[in-house]
Amino acid sequence: MAKPNILGMKTMSEEKILTVDFTQKDAYSEILPRSPIITSYHTKWEGLRLDIHQQPAHETPEHITQQHVISISLKPTVVKAERVFDGRFQDENIVKGDVAIIPAHTHHISRWQSDADFLILSLEPAFFTRMAIEAGNLENVEIKPRFAAPDPLIQQIGLVLKSELEADSQESRVYIESLTTTLCIHLLKHYCVTSETNLYYPKDKGLSHWKLRQAISYIQENLDKDLTLLDISKEVGMSMYHFSRQFKQSTGSAPHQYIMNCRIERAKKLLTRTNTTIDQICEQVGFQSQSHFTNVFRKLIGITPRAYREQVKI
Structure with missing residues (x-):
């Protein structure tokens, strides 16, 4: 492959750059040969979409995305690849768990030379900006592009989200929102540049007694409903980020x-x-x-609900 004509693609002046919007169901059709094998598109997760791919060897056209994109390799063997960010080229030997970060509106080309299994997280910029503001009152935060390399926390978040999607459980919405928030904070701490000298993360002191009682009462009154972290945090007049952190500080448990x-x-x-x-x-x-x-009952109590009922009524 001739490096001066990167990946053999036409230059920007020769070919219009594609724009990909992951709020659209068939967003991948212009850049990948196959549709995702599993997608969270229909679940409408807050600020986040997850797609699981099994793709043949392929070269994407040059494109930009309207969302921040995180790619996590699921392939157990090495995948030889090449990637371009805004004209910067790099060879990649991608192994299982490697993470690449493609910020929104970054010109991107990727080529892999063999079958590839990977997970894509697409994060809405408005949601990410809101998390940044809640975390430290910062509006001018920019995610940096990252060629494929290990990041165990992002890998773990991706795999847990994948498991939750495959389980297809409505009860996991609060958990998914918590994971999305954790992902945003991790990106802020490790993959962002800002005009501020440092991100500010206020020390948690926990919820006030009144807010804690209010949150617990709301949870207890709505256990039969599809509770979300956003609903609970709104009830006590807090952002999801601060509520989640302070609730754990107060109770010892994540929401x-x-x-x-x-x-x-x-x-x-x-x-x-x-x-x-x-x-x-x-x-x-x-x-x-x-x-x-x-x-869940067996995991927390050690026996099934039926066995528990039989045991306590002996």
């Missing part, structure tokens, strides 16, 4: 963990004190499927 524990505790009471069927209890404590309810 999604606390909600799950509350659901299981309520289920235990219903199993012990009523003759309500397990399927009905599942609905009353906010689980969308009995199998997920059983799995």
Whole structure:
């Protein structure tokens, strides 16, 4: 491949640069040969889309995206590749877990020489900017492009989000929102430049007693509903970022963990004190499927709901 004519592509003056918008269902059709095998498009996650790909050897046309894009390799073997960011070229030997970051509106070309399995996270710039402002009152934050290299935290976040998507559980929305927030803060700390000398992260002191009572009451009153982190944080008049951090400081548990524990505790009471069927209890404590309810109950209590009921009524 001749490096002066990078990746054999036409120059910007010879060919119009494609613009890709991941709010569109078929966003990948112009740059990849195959559609994603799994996508979160229909789940409408707040600020984030996840797509899982299995693609043959391919060279993308030069393009820009309207979202920040994070690519995580899932292929267990090395994939030889080449990438261009705004005219900067680099060879890549991509291994499982390697992460590439393509900021919104960055001119990008990628070519890989063999089959590739990868996960794409596309993050809405407006959502990211909101997280940046909430984290440190910074509006002029810019994500830096990053060629493929390891980042264990981003890899883990991607894999957990993939598992949640595959589980297809409505109860995981708070967890997904928490993971998205963590991803944003990690990007802010490690992959951003700003006019400020340092990002400011205020020391957490936990929620006030009043806000903590308000949050817990709201959670308890809505356990049967599709609770979201955004709903709870709005109830107490806080941003998702600050609420999540301070709630954990106050309770020792992240909001999604606390909600799950509350659901299981309520289920235990219903199993012990009523003759309500397990399927009905599942609905009353906010689980969308009995199998997920059983799995979470077993994970936290050590036995199934049915076995627990039999045990406590002996």
